[in-house]
Amino acid sequence: MADTRYDVIIIGSGPAGWTAAIYASRADLKTLVLEGEQPGGQLTITTDVENFPGFPKGIMGPEMMKLFGEQAVRFGTVVKTETVTEVDFSGPPHRIITGQARYESDAVIIAAGARARFLGLPSEIRLMGHGVSACATCDGFFFRGKKIAVVGGGDSAIEEAHFLTKFAEKVTIVHRRDELRASKIMQKRATDNPKIDFLWNSVVTEVIGDQESGVRALRVKSTVDDSEKEVPFEGLFLAIGHQPNTEFLQGKLEMDDAGYVITHDGTKTSVEGVFAAGDAQDHLYRQAITAAGSGCMAALDAERWLSTRHG
Numbered sequence: 001m002a003d004t005r006y007d008v009i010i011i012g013s014g015p016a017g018w019t020a021a022i023y024a025s026r027a028d029l030k031t032l033v034l035e036g037e038q039p040g041g042q043l044t045i046t047t048d049v050e051n052f053p054g055f056p057k058g059i060m061g062p063e064m065m066k067l068f069g070e071q072a073v074r075f076g077t078v079v080k081t082e083t084v085t086e087v088d089f090s091g092p093p094h095r096i097i098t099g100q101a102r103y104e105s106d107a108v109i110i111a112a113g114a115r116a117r118f119l120g121l122p123s124e125i126r127l128m129g130h131g132v133s134a135c136a137t138c139d140g141f142f143f144r145g146k147k148i149a150v151v152g153g154g155d156s157a158i159e160e161a162h163f164l165t166k167f168a169e170k171v172t173i174v175h176r177r178d179e180l181r182a183s184k185i186m187q188k189r190a191t192d193n194p195k196i197d198f199l200w201n202s203v204v205t206e207v208i209g210d211q212e213s214g215v216r217a218l219r220v221k222s223t224v225d226d227s228e229k230e231v232p233f234e235g236l237f238l239a240i241g242h243q244p245n246t247e248f249l250q251g252k253l254e255m256d257d258a259g260y261v262i263t264h265d266g267t268k269t270s271v272e273g274v275f276a277a278g279d280a281q282d283h284l285y286r287q288a289i290t291a292a293g294s295g296c297m298a299a300l301d302a303e304r305w306l307s308t309r310h311g
Contacts, residue, residue: 004104006032007024007107008032008302009103011096011109013036013111014065014291015278015288016111016277017113017277018033018071018292018295019277019295020298021299022071023296024299026075030078031077032078032079032103036082036083039081043288049061049288051287061129064288080100084096085097091104091106094108107274107275108274109277109295109298109299111295112245114260114280114286115243119204123208123209124204124207126211127209130209130210130215131207131214131215132238133237140167143167143168145169147170148170149172149174149233149237150173150239151204153177154239155182156239157180158189165195168235171196172199173190173196173197174204174220176202177200177223178201202221204218204219205220205228207219214235215233215234216232217232218236246280262281267301268301273302277295278295
C-alpha cells in the first residue's frame with residue numbers, strides 16, 4: 001500500500017474531530033479525517049440536541065454531525081470512512097494504518113471519542129434515543145414529569161440521578177447489589193433526596209416499549225433469587241461508565257488506567273506531534289460543546305507545532 005502524506009491526520013469524526021478539521025483546513029493544512037467505525041461519534045445515536053449554542057430550536061444529533069462534516073469539507077478536509085487499526089508514532093512523520101491504506105503526517109489529532117457502557121440488551125439498543133439514554137445532561141429535559149430509572153451504583157450514577165430529579169417526577173436507582181459503590185457523601189445526597197428511590201439487588205433484563213411511544217417498563221431480575229418482575233418506567237438512563245475508543249493506542253501513548261489519553265499543556269500527548277481532544281481524553285465533561293472546544297485547541301496546538309518545525 002502506497003503511503004499518502006498529509007500535514008494533519010485526525011482520527012475520529014465527532015464534534016472534536018470535525019472542529020479540529022475545520023480549524024486545520026482553514027489554516028491551509030492538508031487535513032485528513034478518518035471517520036472510524038461510528039462516523040459522527042456518539043451524537044449519531046442522540047435524537048434532539050438542545051444545549052449546543054446556535055441552535056435555538058434544537059437539532060438532531062446526526063444532522064448536526066452532517067453539518068459539521070460539510071463545513072470541514074468546504075475548507076478542503078479530505079474524509080475517508082476508514083477505521084484505524086494500528087499507529088506508528090516513531091516519527092514524525094507518524095504512520096496511521098487502516099484496513100484499506102497507510103497514511104503519513106507530521107501531526108496527528110486523536111479524536112476517537114468514547115462509548116457508553118451498555119447492558120448488552122437488544123431492546124436497549126433498539127430504544128436508544130427513544131427513552132433510553134446514557135447522558136442525563138444531554139437528555140434529562142425530555143423526561144420532565146416522568147418516572148425514570150438509572151442503572152448504576154457509583155458516583156456517576158448518583159450524579160446522573162440527582163441531576164434528573166430536576167425534571168423527573170421520580171428517579172429510581174437500579175443496582176445489582178444491596179449497597180452503593182459511590183462515595184459516602186454521594187450516597188447521602190441520594191438517600192436525602194425525596195425524589196430518589198432504590199431498587200436493590202436487581203438487574204435489567206429487558207427494556208419494554210417501542211420507538212413511537214418510548215419506554216413504558218423494565219423487566220428486572222433479582223440477583224438474590226432470580227425472580228423477575230415488570231416495573232413501569234418511562235425512561236432508562238445508563239450510568240455504568242464509559243470506555244474511550246483508544247484500544248489501538250495501547251502502548252503507543254501515555255494513558256490512564258481507564259484508557260483515556262493523558263494530555264498536558266493544552267492537548268499535547270506524551271508523543272511529540274500527537275495531540276488529543278474530546279472524549280478520548282475527557283472523562284469529566286463529555287459534552288459536545290466541550291469536545292468541539294478541545295478540537296479547536298488541538299488544531300491550534302498542531303498548527304503552532306508544525307510552524308516551529310517548518311518555519
